[in-house]
Amino acid sequence: MKWxxxxxxxxxxxxxxxxxxxxxxxxxxQSPANAGAKSSxxxxxxxxxxxxxxxxxxxxxxxxxLVTAVLADYRGYDTMFETVVIFAAGMAIFAILRxxxxxxxxxxxxxxxxxxDGDHGRIIVGxxxxxxxxVIQLFSLYVVAHGHYSPGGGFQGGVMLGASFILLAxxxxxxxxxxxxxxxxxxxxxxxxILIYAGFGLMAQFLQRHFLDYGVLHVILPKTDEVMAxxxxxxxxxxxxxxxxxxxxxAIYANLSSRGExxxxx
Amino acid sequence: xxxxxxxxxxxxxxxxxxxxxKVKDLLSASMVFGIYSFLICLLWAEMGAVxxxxxxxxxxxxxxxxxxxxxxxxxxRRSSD
Numbered sequence: 001m002k003w004x005x006x007x008x009x010x011x012x013x014x015x016x017x018x019x020x021x022x023x024x025x026x027x028x029x030q031s032p033a034n035a036g037a038k039s040s041x042x043x044x045x046x047x048x049x050x051x052x053x054x055x056x057x058x059x060x061x062x063x064x065x066l067v068t069a070v071l072a073d074y075r076g077y078d079t080m081f082e083t084v085v086i087f088a089a090g091m092a093i094f095a096i097l098r099x100x101x102x103x104x105x106x107x108x109x110x111x112x113x114x115x116x117d118g119d120h121g122r123i124i125v126g127x128x129x130x131x132x133x134x135v136i137q138l139f140s141l142y143v144v145a146h147g148h149y150s151p152g153g154g155f156q157g158g159v160m161l162g163a164s165f166i167l168l169a170x171x172x173x174x175x176x177x178x179x180x181x182x183x184x185x186x187x188x189x190x191x192x193x194i195l196i197y198a199g200f201g202l203m204a205q206f207l208q209r210h211f212l213d214y215g216v217l218h219v220i221l222p223k224t225d226e227v228m229a230x231x232x233x234x235x236x237x238x239x240x241x242x243x244x245x246x247x248x249x250x251a252i253y254a255n256l257s258s259r260g261e262x263x264x265x266x
Numbered sequence: 267x268x269x270x271x272x273x274x275x276x277x278x279x280x281x282x283x284x285x286x287x288k289v290k291d292l293l294s295a296s297m298v299f300g301i302y303s304f305l306i307c308l309l310w311a312e313m314g315a316v317x318x319x320x321x322x323x324x325x326x327x328x329x330x331x332x333x334x335x336x337x338x339x340x341x342x343r344r345s346s347d
Contacts, residue, residue, distance in 0.1 A: 026313070067317040143320075151316040159324040166332055249329055257336040 061230040068148040072234040076212040080197050083154075083241050087194055090248035097260035129171040136164040144242045148234050154241025161242065162249030169250075174258055177250075183262060186247040186254075193243030200237050271312060279305045290345050296334035303327035 024031030032038070036048035053066050053074070063069040071079050140160035147153030169177035201212040209216040214233035215226040224232060254262055279302060286298035303326035311319035 065317075071317075151320050153317070156317075156320045156324045159321075159329055163324070163328055163332070166329070170332070252333060253329075253336060256333055257340065259340055 060227060061234070062227045063148045063231050063234060065148050065150060067151070068153050068234060068238070071153065072148070072237050073214065073230055076201070076214075076237065079237070079241070080194075080201070080212070083194055083197060083244050086248050087190055087244055090190060090251045093252050093255050097255040098262075099260040125171050129167055133164050133168055136167070137161060140164065144238055145235070147238045148231065154238035155245055157238075158242035158245025159249055161246040162253075165246075165250045166253045169253065169257070174254060174262070174264055178254065178262060181250060183251075183254075186251050190244050190247035190251065193240045193245070193247065196240030196243065197237045200233050200240070268312070272309070275305050275309045275312070279309075292338045292341075292343055292345050293335060295345070296331055296338060299334065300327050300331035303331070 024033075029035060034048060034050045036044050036051070037046045039045050053070060057063060057066050057069045061069050061073055063073075140157045142157075143152035143160060144154055144157030147157065165177050165181055200214065200217070203220065204213045204216050205211050207216045207219055214230045216229070217233050218224045218226050218229035221229050221232055258264060282298050282302040282305060286295045286302060289295050289298065303322060307319045307322040307327060310316075310322060
């Protein structure tokens with residue numbers, strides 16, 4: 001069986017490396033993305049994507065960070081379903097691990113910390129986390145809100161915000177993280193995030209444009225033109241992504257560490 | 267892009283990958299996997315893909331290492347092969 005697995009891995013690996021050999025070099029100016037697609041005789045067919053993004057994004061969307069503009073606007077449909085994938089991952093973990101019925105075989109009460117430095121360790125870790133967690137949360141909100149001006153955005157900020165709750169759960173116990181971030185709240189937050197994203201798309205559709213064509217939202221958003229409406233809508237969908245990712249990250253940790261009982265974690 | 271820096275990171279990545287597969291203690295394996303994620307994050311930051319590097323640092327090195335450790339604590343710590 002081991003030999004069979006080895007052969008399968010070697011074949012897959014060599015196929016992947018063979019596939020990569022067809023890629024253009026890193027930073028190649030003549031690659032299709034940078035120079036535009038060419039037909040087999042070398043005549044250009046169609047415009048270069050990179051060129052368009054670099055020259056037109058600032059003018060059309062007023063977003064300096066091209067990556068966010070591509071992610072949330074030009075390829076908004078992809079990002080929406082990326083968020084749905086994360087949501088689905090959380091639901092899968094929930095469906096597999098969560099124990100909804102009270103069972104006789106559940107774990108007993110939490111084991112007492114009998115190590116010699118138990119109390120001192122708790123004081124140091126607890127104090128550190130008390131100082132660190134607000135800073136992490138503030139920084140993660142900055143990452144979300146500043147995502148279209150600097151590196152960052154909904155995914156990164158959401159993961160950091162979720163990680164701050166995970167840190168609380170690791171440092172104290174899962175129960176104290178769950179008293180504020182209850183199961184009902186994080187499940188609602190995960191759904192609300194996707195609804196925000198899809199809502200922006202549907203609003204554009206109600207205003208007689210394509211799904212996720214944010215430009216038209218200047219009709220609803222006050223004091224904006226078509227360009228600023230795209231910028232603001234990008235912030236809106238990033239906030240939606242951050243909601244879902246925060247909730248799902250914490251949900252996955254809570255279910256994994258407590259074997260789906262959501263009572264006590266590590 | 268600095269070639270020597272690239273090669274150093276890539277060599278360390280291969281070493282980290284082999285260690286995380288070979289080590290018997292699954293907790294150490296997940297820690298080494300976190301190191302692997304940080305190395306690839308460094309590589310991306312150095313190639314100029316800062317957004318991807320940020321995501322890798324947050325998701326790959328941060329949260330998924332925590333998920334793996336949480337799973338190791340709830341299963342068994344020693345790997346059988």
